[in-house]
Amino acid sequence: MGEKERGEHLVGILMGSESDLPVMEEAQKILDQFGISYEITLSSAHRSPDRTIHYAKTAEERGLEVFIVGAGAAAHLAGLIASETILPVIGIPIDSSPLKGMDSLLSTVQMPGGVPVATMAIGRAGARNAAILAVQILALKLPHLKEALKGYKERLAQQVEEKAGEIWKGSI
Ligand code: RP5
Helix, strand or coil: CCCCCCCCCCEEEEECCHHHHHHHHHHHHHHHHCCCCEEEEECCCCCCHHHHHHHHHCHHHHCCCEEEEEEECCCCHHHHHHHCCCCCEEEEEECCCCCCCHHHHHHHHCCCCCCCCEECCCCHHHHHHHHHHHHHHHHCCCHHHHHHHHHHHHHHHHHHHHHHHHHCCCCC
């Protein structure tokens, strides 16, 4: 499976198919921006359940602290991971089927009581938010990430100011 030494990676990014990669790359970009190490791989709840369960069961001993899991269609991948770990699981519904992600949204979010999956928006925004939430979770014990998150918020506001300035045509 290509796992690295314990402690090398804090976040595990998992997706159901190679076709999910363009969406999941949004999560990678954010983690790269914050300098957070992650592992990334494919597995499927339905096509490779044994691989998925092994991945979840061995995560803690590899040093992972949070999962980011994306899948489309009947998206049971995040739920299967959540059933096999005590680590927090953030789910991303992917809009890969003819139902455009509404299927994966409901499959990901509607977990039975007792087995949470923190479900994000469908698609790229969800992948981006999943990574930010992972940073926020890690920041609870890594103070330098708190400062980095404050800087991130400031840059978001600054980008709005800049765009507002570019399109401004008001009289005041
Ligand atoms: C899901 O089915 C995957 O997560 C993907 O979003 C979707 C389609 O997979 P492929 O047929 O492209 O492999 O399991």
